[in-house]
Amino acid sequence: MPKMKTNRGAAKRFKVTARGKIKRHHSHYSHIRTKKDRDRKRNLRKPDLVSPAEKANIRRLMPYS
Template identity: 40%
Template structure:
């Protein structure tokens, strides 16, 4: 079997947890239009990483073929 290429854009956006069972992503809405958002929202709610939803996980794993399974 030939090697499978990793989607480099996905490799920059997602991290696989140490166990390899879950995929982490960054939360949206912290790039621009930040003036009207509260400091608490930016610091507490938008800064943290979160899990990719189960329904999207299969597609992300196809983009990252060499992530731990």
């Protein structure tokens, strides 16, 4: 049985924590920031966790993580 390939786009966007949760970055931070207030931009900088509904899809893209 050959090795499964990791989806490289997913590997660059997601990281797996030590407890098996998947971290992601927020969208909407890099474009047109002047109209977004300070609190919103600060919260967009922080990493977030992938929802449980999407976790199985991302695990399929990254089989060895």
